[in-house]
Amino acid sequence: MDYGLTWSSLIIFCFAIVYILPTFLYAQPFLSLNEMVPEVEGVVKRSVELHCAEGDAISMFIWNFIKFGTDRPIPIAHNNRVYTETSFLGDIHLKNSTLVIENLNLESEGRYMCQCFYSNGDFTTVYVDLKILVPVTTPMLQINNSTPVEGSPVLLNCSAKNGTGPISYTWHRYTIHEGFMPVPDGTTSVLILSEAKRAHTGWYTCTVRNAVNVETSGRLYLDVIFGPDEPFIEIKPYAVIEKGFSANEQEEVTLNCSALSNPPSHYIWFYNNSQVYSGQIYIIPRISRSQTGLYTCLAKNNLLGTRTQLTVAITVFYLPAGSPVCSARSHNNYKEVALSCSWEGGHPLVQVRWSESSEANHMKMSNSNATKILTGADIQNGSSYTCLISHPGLQNDVRCVTTISIPSGGPNCNAVSTKQNDYIMLTCEWPGGLPRVMLEWNNKEIGDSKESSNIHVLKSTPSYNNKLFTCIALHPMNSVHKTCHVRLESPVLETSQNISVLEGNDAQIGCFLRSANLTAEITWFNNKNKEITPDSQKYGILKGTNWSTLTIRETEWSIDGGFYQCSAFNAVGNSSNSIWLQVNSMYE
Numbered sequence: 001m002d003y004g005l006t007w008s009s010l011i012i013f014c015f016a017i018v019y020i021l022p023t024f025l026y027a028q029p030f031l032s033l034n035e036m037v038p039e040v041e042g043v044v045k046r047s048v049e050l051h052c053a054e055g056d057a058i059s060m061f062i063w064n065f066i067k068f069g070t071d072r073p074i075p076i077a078h079n080n081r082v083y084t085e086t087s088f089l090g091d092i093h094l095k096n097s098t099l100v101i102e103n104l105n106l107e108s109e110g111r112y113m114c115q116c117f118y119s120n121g122d123f124t125t126v127y128v129d130l131k132i133l134v135p136v137t138t139p140m141l142q143i144n145n146s147t148p149v150e151g152s153p154v155l156l157n158c159s160a161k162n163g164t165g166p167i168s169y170t171w172h173r174y175t176i177h178e179g180f181m182p183v184p185d186g187t188t189s190v191l192i193l194s195e196a197k198r199a200h201t202g203w204y205t206c207t208v209r210n211a212v213n214v215e216t217s218g219r220l221y222l223d224v225i226f227g228p229d230e231p232f233i234e235i236k237p238y239a240v241i242e243k244g245f246s247a248n249e250q251e252e253v254t255l256n257c258s259a260l261s262n263p264p265s266h267y268i269w270f271y272n273n274s275q276v277y278s279g280q281i282y283i284i285p286r287i288s289r290s291q292t293g294l295y296t297c298l299a300k301n302n303l304l305g306t307r308t309q310l311t312v313a314i315t316v317f318y319l320p321a322g323s324p325v326c327s328a329r330s331h332n333n334y335k336e337v338a339l340s341c342s343w344e345g346g347h348p349l350v351q352v353r354w355s356e357s358s359e360a361n362h363m364k365m366s367n368s369n370a371t372k373i374l375t376g377a378d379i380q381n382g383s384s385y386t387c388l389i390s391h392p393g394l395q396n397d398v399r400c401v402t403t404i405s406i407p408s409g410g411p412n413c414n415a416v417s418t419k420q421n422d423y424i425m426l427t428c429e430w431p432g433g434l435p436r437v438m439l440e441w442n443n444k445e446i447g448d449s450k451e452s453s454n455i456h457v458l459k460s461t462p463s464y465n466n467k468l469f470t471c472i473a474l475h476p477m478n479s480v481h482k483t484c485h486v487r488l489e490s491p492v493l494e495t496s497q498n499i500s501v502l503e504g505n506d507a508q509i510g511c512f513l514r515s516a517n518l519t520a521e522i523t524w525f526n527n528k529n530k531e532i533t534p535d536s537q538k539y540g541i542l543k544g545t546n547w548s549t550l551t552i553r554e555t556e557w558s559i560d561g562g563f564y565q566c567s568a569f570n571a572v573g574n575s576s577n578s579i580w581l582q583v584n585s586m587y588e
C-alpha cells in the first residue's frame with residue numbers, strides 16, 4: 001500500500017483530525033467494561049509487535065497510546081510516520097500498519113488503540129493492552145547462620161531484586177555423595193530449617209522462575225556443626241572375650257577410634273586413665289602383658305567444646321615360660337603308669353589333654369596339667385601317648401609325646417670295696433625305660449629306692465661275710481619283679497703244688513683267687529713269715545686281677561727252703577695258703 005500523501009488523503013486526514021477523531025475519542029474513548037481487550041505481553045528491553053488490521057485495503061491508520069488509569073490518548077504514529085515525542089515508550093517503528101516497539105520499558109505498559117480507514121470507507125478500531133513483564137534477576141542467596149549447631153534453626157533467604165510475579169522458587173542441595181538433590185518443601189523464597197541436621201549439610205542454590213525466565217543463585221555452603229557422637233573403637237586383630245578384647249603378646253594391636261563430628265573429632269587415647277597418645281589410630285607395635293588394662297578413647301569437638309568417650313578392656317594373653325613337660329611315673333604300687341603333662345603359668349592357663357595316638361580325642365581339657373592313668377599290664381612296650389596343648393597364643397596345638405617302655409634284660413648287681421677295704425659299695429643297675437625302673441636293696445632294709453641305679457655303701461665288717469644282698473627291680477610293665485643278687489664272701493685261694501728246685505735256679509710259686517663278688521688283695525710272706533715287698537733283689541712278684549706269682553731268684557739250699565704263704569683279704573674277711581718249697585743241693 002502506498003502511504004504517500006495525496007491531496008485527497010491529506011484532506012481526509014485533516015478532516016479526520018479535526019472532526020472524526022475528537023468525535024470518536026470523546027464519543028467512545030473507552031470500551032464498555034464487558035468487552036474483552038486482547039492482551040499482549042512484552043518484556044523489558046525486548047520488542048513487541050502490535051497488529052492493527054490485515055489486508056492491503058487500508059487507506060489510513062492512526063496508533064494511540066492510553067496510559068492505564070488515564071483516559072487521554074497520546075498519538076504515536078499514523079501511516080508511516082512515528083511521532084518523536086513517543087520515545088518514552090521505547091524505540092518505535094512501523095511495519096505497514098503493525099506497530100513495532102523495541103527496547104520496551106515499564107512505561108510502555110498501557111492500552112494501544114489503532115483506528116483504521118479502509119479505501120472503501122470502512123472504519124475500524126483495534127485495541128491491544130500491552131503488559132510489560134520484567135525478567136527475574138539472578139537471585140541472591142543468604143543464610144542467616146551458615147555454621148549452625150545441629151538442632152538450631154536456620155533461615156535461607158532467596159531474593160530476586162526484579163521480576164514480574166508470580167515467581168516460583170525451587171531449592172537444591174549439592175553434596176559430593178548425593179549430587180544435586182531438590183530440597184523437599186523448598187517452594188518459597190525463604191527456606192526455614194527449624195532444626196538444622198547434619199543431613200542438611202551441603203551447597204545450596206535457589207532457582208527463581210517467572211513467565212519470562214529462570215535464574216539460579218550462586219551457591220552457599222551450609223556447614224552444620226555437630227558431635228562428637230558416641231565413639232566406636234575398631235580393634236585389630238579382633239578377638240572378643242568375656243570381658244572386652246584380647247590380644248596375644250608381641251602382636252601389633254591397632255585401636256581405631258571413630259566419633260562422627262563436624263569439625264572432625266580430635267582424639268586422645270588413655271591407658272588406665274593416663275594419656276598415652278593423641279590421634280585417631282593408636283598402634284601398639286608389640287603389646288606386652290603389662291599393657292593389659294583399660295583403653296579409653298576421648299573424642300573432642302574443639303569448636304563446640306563437647307566431648308564423648310568410650311573405654312574398652314584389653315587383656316594381653318601370653319604363654320607360660322619354658323616348654324611343656326611330659327612325664328610318666330609309676331603309680332599305685334607299680335601297678336599303673338601315671339602320665340602327666342604340665343605347662344604352668346601363662347594367661348589364660350594353657351589347656352592340656354592326653355590322647356593316645358590311636359584313640360579318639362575324647363579326653364577332657366584341663367588347665368595347666370593333665371594326668372592319665374594306665375594299667376601297666378595293658379601297656380605294650382614302646383606305646384606312645386600324646387599330650388595336646390592349646391592356648392590362644394598358639395596357632396596350632398603343641399604336642400608333647402611320651403613313649404612308655406621297659407628296658408630289655410634285667411637288673412645287674414655287683415659289689416666293690418674301696419681301696420682300703422673300709423667300705424663296700426653295692427651297685428644295682430638297670431638303666432633305660434620310661435618310667436624308670438625302681439631299684440630297691442633287700443626290700444628297703446638298706447638304703448632307699450632309687451631309679452635306674454641304686455648304689456649303697458656299707459661299712460666293711462666280717463659279719464657281712466657270706467651275706468646275700470638282693471636287688472628288686474620295680475616297673476609297672478613287669479607284674480613279676482625281676483631281681484639280682486650279690487653274696488659278699490671272703491676270698492678263697494687256690495695255690496700251686498709243693499715245688500722243689502735245684503739250688504741256684506729260680507723258684508716260682510702261684511696263688512689264685514677263686515671268683516668272688518668282692519675283689520681281694522694278695523700279699524706274700526717268705527719262709528721266715530716276713531711280708532715280701534715287691535721288687536726286692538731276692539723276690540719278684542707279678543699280679544693279675546685274680547692271681548699273683550712269687551719268684552725266688554737263685555735259690556740257695558740252706559736259706560730258701562720252707563713254707564711260703566700267700567694271703568688274700570677283702571672287706572669281709574681273709575684267707576691264706578702255705579706252699580712248701582724244697583731246694584735241693586747239687587751235691588746230694
Ligand SMILES: *[C@@H]1O[C@H](CO)[C@@H](O)[C@H](O)[C@H]1NC(C)=O
Pocket residue numbers: 001055056095096
Ligand atoms: C506491506 O504491505 C505490502 C502490500 O500489502 C506488502 O507487500 C509488504 O510485504 C508489507 N510489508 C511488510 C513489512 O509487511
Ligand SMILES: *[C@@H]1O[C@H](CO)[C@@H](O)[C@H](O)[C@H]1NC(C)=O
Pocket residue numbers: 144145153154155192
Ligand atoms: C535465623 O533464622 C531463624 C528463623 O527465623 C531464627 O530462629 C534464628 O534465630 C536465626 N539465627 C540467627 C543466627 O540469626
Ligand SMILES: *[C@@H]1O[C@H](CO)[C@@H](O)[C@H](O)[C@H]1NC(C)=O
Pocket residue numbers: 157158159190
Ligand atoms: C530476604 O532478603 C531480602 C533482601 O535482602 C529482605 O528484604 C528480606 O527481608 C529478607 N527476608 C527475610 C525473611 O529475612
Ligand SMILES: *[C@@H]1O[C@H](CO)[C@@H](O)[C@H](O)[C@H]1NC(C)=O
Pocket residue numbers: 137161162
Ligand atoms: C531492576 O529494575 C530497576 C527498575 O525497574 C532497574 O533500574 C534495574 O536496572 C533492574 N535491575 C536489574 C538487575 O535488571
Ligand SMILES: *[C@@H]1O[C@H](CO)[C@@H](O)[C@H](O)[C@H]1NC(C)=O
Pocket residue numbers: 234256257258281
Ligand atoms: C578407622 O576407622 C574409620 C571408621 O570406621 C575408617 O574409615 C578408617 O579407614 C579406619 N582407619 C584405619 C587405618 O583402619
Ligand SMILES: *[C@@H]1O[C@H](CO)[C@@H](O)[C@H](O)[C@H]1NC(C)=O
Pocket residue numbers: 272290292293294
Ligand atoms: C591397668 O588396669 C588394669 C585393670 O584395672 C590392671 O589390671 C592393670 O594392672 C593396670 N595397669 C597398670 C600399669 O596400672
Ligand SMILES: *[C@@H]1O[C@H](CO)[C@@H](O)[C@H](O)[C@H]1NC(C)=O
Pocket residue numbers: 342366367368369370
Ligand atoms: C598341677 O600340678 C601342680 C604340681 O605340679 C599341682 O600343684 C597342681 O595342683 C596340679 N593341678 C592340677 C589341676 O592337677
Ligand SMILES: *[C@@H]1O[C@H](CO)[C@@H](O)[C@H](O)[C@H]1NC(C)=O
Pocket residue numbers: 381382405406407408409
Ligand atoms: C622295649 O622297647 C624299647 C624301645 O622302645 C627297647 O629298647 C626295649 O628293649 C624293649 N624292651 C623289651 C623288654 O623288649
Ligand SMILES: *[C@@H]1O[C@H](CO)[C@@H](O)[C@H](O)[C@H]1NC(C)=O
Pocket residue numbers: 497498580
Ligand atoms: C707239702 O709239703 C708239706 C711238708 O712236707 C706237707 O706237709 C704237705 O702235705 C705237702 N702238701 C702237698 C699237697 O703235697
Ligand SMILES: *[C@@H]1O[C@H](CO)[C@@H](O)[C@H](O)[C@H]1NC(C)=O
Pocket residue numbers: 512513514515545546547
Ligand atoms: C681269673 O680271671 C680270669 C679273667 O680275668 C678268668 O678267666 C679266670 O677263670 C679266673 N680264674 C679263677 C681261678 O677264677
Ligand SMILES: *[C@@H]1O[C@H](CO)[C@@H](O)[C@H](O)[C@H]1NC(C)=O
Pocket residue numbers: 413414485486487488515516517
Ligand atoms: C656274687 O655272688 C653270687 C652268689 O654267690 C653269685 O651267683 C654271683 O655270680 C656273684 N657275682 C659276681 C659278680 O661274682
Ligand SMILES: *[C@@H]1O[C@H](CO)[C@@H](O)[C@H](O)[C@H]1NC(C)=O
Pocket residue numbers: 569573574575
Ligand atoms: C683274718 O680273719 C680272722 C678271722 O677269720 C681274724 O681273726 C684275723 O684278724 C684276720 N686277719 C687279718 C689280717 O685281717
